Amino acid sequence: MQKKKIIVAITGASGSIYAKVLLDKLSLLHDQLEAVGVVMSDNAKDVWQYELGNTSYNDYDFTFYSKTDFMAPFASGSAQYESMVVCPCSMGTLARIATGTSSDLTTRAADVILKERRKLVLVTRETPLNAIHIQNMLTVTQAGGIICPASPSFYSRPKTMEELAATVVDRVLSLLDLKIDSFRWGENS
Numbered sequence: 028m029q030k031k032k033i034i035v036a037i038t039g040a041s042g043s044i045y046a047k048v049l050l051d052k053l054s055l056l057h058d059q060l061e062a063v064g065v066v067m068s069d070n071a072k073d074v075w076q077y078e079l080g081n082t083s084y085n086d087y088d089f090t091f092y093s094k095t096d097f098m099a100p101f102a103s104g105s106a107q108y109e110s111m112v113v114c115p116c117s118m119g120t121l122a123r124i125a126t127g128t129s130s131d132l133t134t135r136a137a138d139v140i141l142k143e144r145r146k147l148v149l150v151t152r153e154t155p156l157n158a159i160h161i162q163n164m165l166t167v168t169q170a171g172g173i174i175c176p177a178s179p180s181f182y183s184r185p186k187t188m189e190e191l192a193a194t195v196v197d198r199v200l201s202l203l204d205l206k207i208d209s210f211r212w213g214e215n216s
Contacts, residue, residue: 030061034101034111036133039070040152042115043078048192063089066132094131101136110146110203125163147172
């Protein structure tokens with residue numbers, strides 16, 4: 028199996044637990060990954076600290092890029108990153124991606140992924156949704172992106188916040204074509 032190069036963008040939407048569980052699980056999949064590039068907004072760092080009570084995003088052995096680093100390899104299609112996940116994805120980031128506004132590294136990378144017809148997964152975090160949010164989701168979907176709302180499942184009877192978040196993250200990893208052990212309806216009951 029060819030190792031994958033993946034971009035992870037973390038925005039300032041509530042739901043830092045999803046980003047943490049995603050990074051935790053990616054850390055365990057090093058045999059499937061050639062590179063993981065991470066970009067966090069300033070708000071993402073603030074929300075992580077507020078919601079999780081720490082700065083453990085500094086503890087991961089991935090390459091982190093500044094939100095303004097347009098020289099990052101995945102700011103160009105020639106770097107051949109196969110996929111990108113924005114987790115959690117704020118409605119503002121969704122809107123900028125939907126309109127092709129490449130104002131930072133996250134939105135530029137998403138634009139590159141879409142134009143190269145590669146896999147973009149947006150783990151959206153907002154409720155309720157207004158017509159603008161829904162229209163932006165439709166636009167991204169029509170451009171080839173995948174909207175994967177942070178809607179946890181309960182089939183596996185999760186007992187902790189991490190297990191609950193993992194029901195979404197495992198789905199994201201599956202969408203990225205990574206091999207993981209996770210609950211599958213009808214197989215684990």
